[in-house]
Amino acid sequence: MNYSIIPHNANYVPQVQKPNATFLAQVGEQGIRDLLSRFYVCLDQSAIRDIFPAKDAAEMEKAAQTSADFFIQICGGPAYFNQRHGMPKMRQRHMPFTITAEGRLHWLICFENALQPLESSVKEEDLQSFWDYLNTFSIMMINAHG
Numbered sequence: 185m186n187y188s189i190i191p192h193n194a195n196y197v198p199q200v201q202k203p204n205a206t207f208l209a210q211v212g213e214q215g216i217r218d219l220l221s222r223f224y225v226c227l228d229q230s231a232i233r234d235i236f237p238a239k240d241a242a243e244m245e246k247a248a249q250t251s252a253d254f255f256i257q258i259c260g261g262p263a264y265f266n267q268r269h270g271m272p273k274m275r276q277r278h279m280p281f282t283i284t285a286e287g288r289l290h291w292l293i294c295f296e297n298a299l300q301p302l303e304s305s306v307k308e309e310d311l312q313s314f315w316d317y318l319n320t321f322s323i324m325m326i327n328a329h330g
């Protein structure tokens with residue numbers, strides 16, 4: 185696996201491709217939900233904890249499952265996010281939170297940690313396609329300097 189991170193550069197917006205549908209086929213919906221739970225446990229202990237409005241671990245887990253609704257959908261599964269939360273409009277939804285280039289690095293490193301347990305059961309090219317999606321799309325969530 186190549187967990188390299190594309191540096192943020194205001195002049196360069198990389199193309200974003202959705203993860204391979206075969207990623208969801210291998211991991212399953214519950215596997216995505218577990219992935220997001222692990223990810224949010226990491227965020228809860230991370231340097232960017234303060235930008236999350238959740239007051240405690242239970243609220244972090246609730247946010248994790250909202251995100252899981254999105255990731256299941258983007259991976260080609262049922263449109264849970266649209267059904268339960270409306271149009272994704274991800275950049276707009278992230279505007280209330282201060283997301284810097286450095287914050288993105290912490291966010292991606294937590295995702296790398298959360299993805300590692302899948303390495304033994306998911307084909308590398310499919311896991312790579314998921315990482316590549318995170319790596320590129322997260323650049324567009326940056327909305328602040330510093």
Ligand code: HEM
Pocket residue numbers: 232235236237238247250251254255269274277278281283284287288291317318319321322325326
């Ligand atoms: C691939 C890029 C990203 C995706 C697909 C994504 C996805 C999501 C989704 C689906 C939500 C829930 C939105 C809602 O409840 O309406 C969310 C919330 C949030 N995201 Fe992201 N995100 C991304 C990047 C980032 C980055 C880079 C950061 C910060 C470094 C970040 C910080 C947050 C915060 C603070 C929330 C609010 C959580 C809450 O309401 O408790 N996101 N994200």
